[in-house]
Amino acid sequence: xxxxxxxxxxxxxxxxxxxxxxxxxxxxxxxxxxxxxxxxxxxxxxxxxxxxxxxxxxxxxxxxxxxxxxxxxxxxxxxxxxxxxxxxxxxxxxxxxxxxxxxxxxxxxxxxxxxxxxxxxxxxxxxxxxxxxxxxxxxxxxxxxxxxxxxxxxxxxxxxxxxxxxxxxxxxxxxxxxxxxxxxxxxxxxxxxxxxxxxxxxxxxxxxxxxxxxxxxxxxxxxxxxxxxxxxxxxxxxxxxxxxxxx
Amino acid sequence: xxxxxxxxxxxxxxxxxxxxxxxxxxxxxxxxxxxxxxxxxxxxxxxxxxxxxxxxxxxxxxxxxxxxxxxxxxxxxxxxxxxxxxxxxxxxxxxxxxxxxxxxxxxxxxxxxxxxxxxxxxxxxxxxxxxxxxxxxxxxxxxxxxxxxxxxxxxxxxxxxxxxxxxxxxxxxxxxxxxxxxxxxxxxxxxxxxxxxxxxxxxxxxxxxxxxxx
Numbered sequence: 001x002x003x004x005x006x007x008x009x010x011x012x013x014x015x016x017x018x019x020x021x022x023x024x025x026x027x028x029x030x031x032x033x034x035x036x037x038x039x040x041x042x043x044x045x046x047x048x049x050x051x052x053x054x055x056x057x058x059x060x061x062x063x064x065x066x067x068x069x070x071x072x073x074x075x076x077x078x079x080x081x082x083x084x085x086x087x088x089x090x091x092x093x094x095x096x097x098x099x100x101x102x103x104x105x106x107x108x109x110x111x112x113x114x115x116x117x118x119x120x121x122x123x124x125x126x127x128x129x130x131x132x133x134x135x136x137x138x139x140x141x142x143x144x145x146x147x148x149x150x151x152x153x154x155x156x157x158x159x160x161x162x163x164x165x166x167x168x169x170x171x172x173x174x175x176x177x178x179x180x181x182x183x184x185x186x187x188x189x190x191x192x193x194x195x196x197x198x199x200x201x202x203x204x205x206x207x208x209x210x211x212x213x214x215x216x217x218x219x220x221x222x223x224x225x226x227x228x229x230x231x232x233x234x235x236x237x238x239x240x241x242x243x244x245x246x247x
Numbered sequence: 248x249x250x251x252x253x254x255x256x257x258x259x260x261x262x263x264x265x266x267x268x269x270x271x272x273x274x275x276x277x278x279x280x281x282x283x284x285x286x287x288x289x290x291x292x293x294x295x296x297x298x299x300x301x302x303x304x305x306x307x308x309x310x311x312x313x314x315x316x317x318x319x320x321x322x323x324x325x326x327x328x329x330x331x332x333x334x335x336x337x338x339x340x341x342x343x344x345x346x347x348x349x350x351x352x353x354x355x356x357x358x359x360x361x362x363x364x365x366x367x368x369x370x371x372x373x374x375x376x377x378x379x380x381x382x383x384x385x386x387x388x389x390x391x392x393x394x395x396x397x398x399x400x401x402x403x404x405x406x407x408x409x410x411x412x413x414x415x416x417x418x419x420x421x422x423x424x425x426x427x428x429x430x431x432x433x434x435x436x437x438x439x440x441x442x443x444x445x446x447x448x449x450x451x452x453x454x455x456x457x458x459x460x461x
Contacts, residue, residue, distance in 0.1 A: 053367055055363055055366065055367065073290055074371075075371065078366070078369050078370065078371045079369060080369075081366060081367055081368070081369045082368065082369025083369075084367075085367075086364075086367035088360055088363070088364065090358075090360050092358075092360035092361060092363065092364035093364070094361060094364070094365075094379055095361070095383060096382050096383050096386075105368075105378065106365075106368035106369060106370060109370060109374055109378060110368060110369040110370055110374075151364075154368070155367075155368070158368060158369065
């Protein structure tokens with residue numbers, strides 16, 4: 001795999017004050033690859049995900065997207081962020097806009113599409129995630145699972161080259177997790193490049209091309225899911241898996 | 248009792264003076280406050296410093312001092328304008344510091360994730376602020392902005408000391424004519440109440456329409 005790298009991190013280090021949250025991270029995500037990042041909380045996996053579109057800055061190392069290094073804050077960075085969709089744990093739908101406006105807003109303001117054009121595309125995407133009937137509602141009127149599916153549609157509306165998922169199901173009731181995972185599985189099947197930080201081992205096993213296991217700011221293992229789950233190479237991963245797979 | 252009837256035109260002149268001062272100063276204060284609040288949350292360091300200095304200086308010096316600085320200071324630099332315009336400048340700049348801080352507290356009530364989501368979709372700082380953050384901040388700043396503008400209406404009385412026609416200053420003329428000072432002030436108070444209660448009512452309507460639903 002990774003013959004055609006889309007996202008590349010080389011020697012990335014990040015600190016929060018004294019705390020060294022990312023230590024010498026090297027990671028390559030190939031075009032069309034689905035990489036699932038797992039690990040105990042505080043291991044730096046969310047931070048890693050957020051450095052890829054520079055919501056978190058790094059102290060050293062290089063991050064390149066489609067061969068271009070991440071630019072400094074400004075116009076070029078905004079352009080690049082439009083190419084990378086991001087889905088958050090807390091959904092972050094715009095609370096003062098309807099579902100349809102949420103999906104259309106950036107298409108109009110960032111991509112410069114006409115409003116009708118944007119709304120047409122938004123309706124297609126909402127239909128795809130099964131929420132066309134809710135287009136006129138406000139986010140607060142939807143369940144968590146519905147909000148997260150709108151958030152995915154909103155990110156897809158920008159026609160991104162890659163999608164980042166930062167614990168997309170961690171804030172959801174158990175019965176709503178599957179409706180979100182179903183949308184994500186569909187994207188994976190279509191060949192979307194995805195980096196997914198999650199605790200959903202079932203998704204990792206079924207949809208990931210690679211599993212990256214992180215602990216204490218380091219990448220401890222980076223391998224195929226079947227191998228990782230049946231025969232983890234490190235004690236740290238064995239310990240982690242024994243704790244989460246027991247119940 | 249005949250104070251109002253006998254001096255009606257003086258009162259009206261003063262009332263309209265205060266109304267004009269309040270109106271134009273409010274517009275200036277809202278515009279500048281909006282600009283300064285944007286500066287204070289901008290990703291550019293020099294803008295943040297400018298906004299902070301603006302607020303610190305204007306919020307921590309007496310308004311009367313600012314009036315002296317504007318009315319006596321600016322003409323020295325060759326800027327000669329009618330006193331009423333100077334008064335609007337002083338009142339507007341002074342109040343903008345408070346508006347700025349009210350807006351900024353509203354911006355801080357908007358969850359961080361809203362701005363992050365906007366930026367992750369490729370919006371720049373200005374778009375994030377104007378399309379996503381400020382419309383949501385606006386809802387929680389309606390009450391404090393209303394209070395600030397009411398304070399502005401009352402602060403406009405200071406302009407009277409600098410020979411600008413306004414409501415409080417009318418007592419001098421009326422008193423010299425020998426009218427009862429208590430009733431003179433009662434009718435002045437009524438004039439201020441009309442303006443301040445009107446501002447209250449306006450902001451109550453705004454809050455009912457746009458305020459945060461509970």
